[in-house]
């Protein structure tokens with residue numbers, strides 16, 4: 001039986017300003033109880049401009065919610081206008097950082113090589129990367145979704161040591177299921193998550209692969225989360241739209257009750 005603690009992470013994307021972020025985290029904190037945190041790790045990934053406010057709230061009230069960023073610069077400092085470094089995120093006590101989200105790959109031309117440099121930057125600064133992978137619709141329709149996703153896993157983890165990789169979180173997000181309401185079938189999610197675990201065993205060891213958490217992401221809601229979480233290789237969810245509604249996100253955290 002798996003000892004992996006599920007990770008439910010809300011990726012707010014480009015939503016909620018810093019005042020709204022405070023109200024939202026307060027609502028989550030009010031609703032979630034110790035028994036929730038014992039069963040599930042809960043995290044939010046707000047926009048960069050919200051992180052200081054979230055940190056102040058989490059620190060001040062000793063909240064058990066973890067938080068992180070949606071992206072990280074591959075560079076440590078210098079003339080990189082608009083970028084945010086791992087050192088800056090670490091200073092704000094971020095735990096996680098999403099790397100290679102499909103929206104970064106699609107709108108900012110992030111290749112596996114760029115994603116890999118960002119994974120390295122995350123580890124360098126003591127952050128845990130949530131490495132996002134997943135195929136576009138044409139690739140799935142052509143039956144190449146597993147191979148495509150595994151090559152993104154391999155590319156993202158290039159030169160990452162076993163000591164580092166044992167803490168990575170992989171988020172499998174089929175692009176066609178993101179924000180579309182089209183949920184990948186639980187069996188389909190399991191197929192790819194299982195293959196990702198197999199790839200981790202091949203790259204490292206079975207023991208390491210058994211330890212790594214693999215999330216599913218793509219139109220996760222309270223109504224479908226239980227079925228997805230019932231899959232043996234799915235260890236959590238990366239939730240976009242539904243994480244903006246605090247009540248709905250709490251229901252997702254409490255997937256066992258749904």
Ligand SMILES: O=C[C@H](O)COP(=O)(O)O
Pocket residue numbers: 011101173177178179180181217218219220238239240241242
């Ligand atoms: O990071 C989250 C994913 O992109 C899923 O977004 P979604 O739940 O709105 O489909």
